[in-house]
Amino acid sequence: MFDKAMSTAVIVISFLAIPILGSPVVFPRANPVVLSNLAIPSSTLPAPDGLVLKFVALGIGTQNYTCASPSSSAVPASNGALATLYDIGTKLNSDPGSAWKIPITSGLALSLSPYPAILNGFLVSQGYNNVLGEHFFTSAMVPTFSLFDVPSTPIPQVNCKKSASMPAPTSACPGENNEGAVPWLYLTDAGGSTGGVNTVYRLETAGGSAPATCESSASSFTVRYAAQYWIYGPPS
Ligand SMILES: *[C@@H]1O[C@H](CO)[C@@H](O)[C@H](O)[C@H]1NC(C)=O
Numbered sequence: 475m476f477d478k479a480m481s482t483a484v485i486v487i488s489f490l491a492i493p494i495l496g497s498p499v500v501f502p503r504a505n506p507v508v509l510s511n512l513a514i515p516s517s518t519l520p521a522p523d524g525l526v527l528k529f530v531a532l533g534i535g536t537q538n539y540t541c542a543s544p545s546s547s548a549v550p551a552s553n554g555a556l557a558t559l560y561d562i563g564t565k566l567n568s569d570p571g572s573a574w575k576i577p578i579t580s581g582l583a584l585s586l587s588p589y590p591a592i593l594n595g596f597l598v599s600q601g602y603n604n605v606l607g608e609h610f611f612t613s614a615m616v617p618t619f620s621l622f623d624v625p626s627t628p629i630p631q632v633n634c635k636k637s638a639s640m641p642a643p644t645s646a647c648p649g650e651n652n653e654g655a656v657p658w659l660y661l662t663d664a665g666g667s668t669g670g671v672n673t674v675y676r677l678e679t680a681g682g683s684a685p686a687t688c689e690s691s692a693s694s695f696t697v698r699y700a701a702q703y704w705i706y707g708p709p710s
Contacts, residue, residue, distance in 0.1 A: 507565040514704055515576060515677050518640045521577040521661040525706035529621065529630070529672055530563030532579060532602060533609050533703055534587050536696035537656060541688035550684035550691060554611030559619065559703065565601040575600075576702070580680040581647030588650075604631040607631075609703065614663055619674055619703060630669030632705065634661035642679045649681020649699065656682040658698060676701040 491524040509527045516675025535557025539550040553630075562579065566572040586593040597603040607621040607629070638660040646655035659676040685691060 522706045531559035531703040532562045533557035537682040539684045541691040546687045546689040548688035550559040557609040559606040561604045580678045584680040607669040628668040630671045635664040637662045647680035654683035655679040671708040675704040
């Protein structure tokens with residue numbers, strides 16, 4: 475009787491907890507998994523020769539900027555970024571609709587991101603609500619992708635540097651205030667990457683660009699963005 479009541483309580487609490495907490499406690503994906511059904515969006519960036527696709531993350535967060543003075547002759551400087559990385563690759567890899575979902579997902583996520591409950595509903599509806607980890611910049615301003623929620627040792631982490639870039643395609647979502655989508659990037663290991671990953675492509679960007687000048691800007695500010703990070707490593 476006690477056991478039954480307990481397990482009912484646990485079920486009710488778990489049921490209540492999922493929509494509130496968003497992501498489950500245990501990450502359901504093993505590592506490494508090769509996402510062999512997904513073709514990288516076409517770009518002029520160098521190809522991932524000899525590497526295999528291990529994760530596709532939807533990053534939702536901010537690009538950070540600083541302005542030396544609030545004047546039209548000053549230009550905003552990039553000051554890192556912070557984004558939560560959601561696992562979209564696992565679902566897309568077995569989704570017959572992946573080809574049309576890939577180009578629309580970043581813009582849609584960006585448009586929902588001011589409304590966390592609605593964003594979460596979208597992520598849950600697509601099976602994209604498992605968090606892989608975070609994209610952040612270290613205090614030495616090294617762009618870092620740390621997939622600390624993936625249960626593997628060592629954790630998959632890319633410490634990277636920008637090796638190539640191209641403007642986002644004209645079809646890219648220009649962002650909440652038409653600021654423009656941040657460029658697509660090819661990011662390679664800057665030393666110390668772990669867990670079988672060493673290369674990241676920032677693709678399918680939405681928003682995130684700074685205004686052209688610092689006129690009426692604060693000394694530091696953020697611009698909301700979303701992007702997909704296609705994460706590769708050597709075959710294992
Ligand atoms: C970027 O902005 C976010 C949100 O305001 C902040 O939490 C984060 O620390 C900032 N990152 C850097 C490198 O400035």
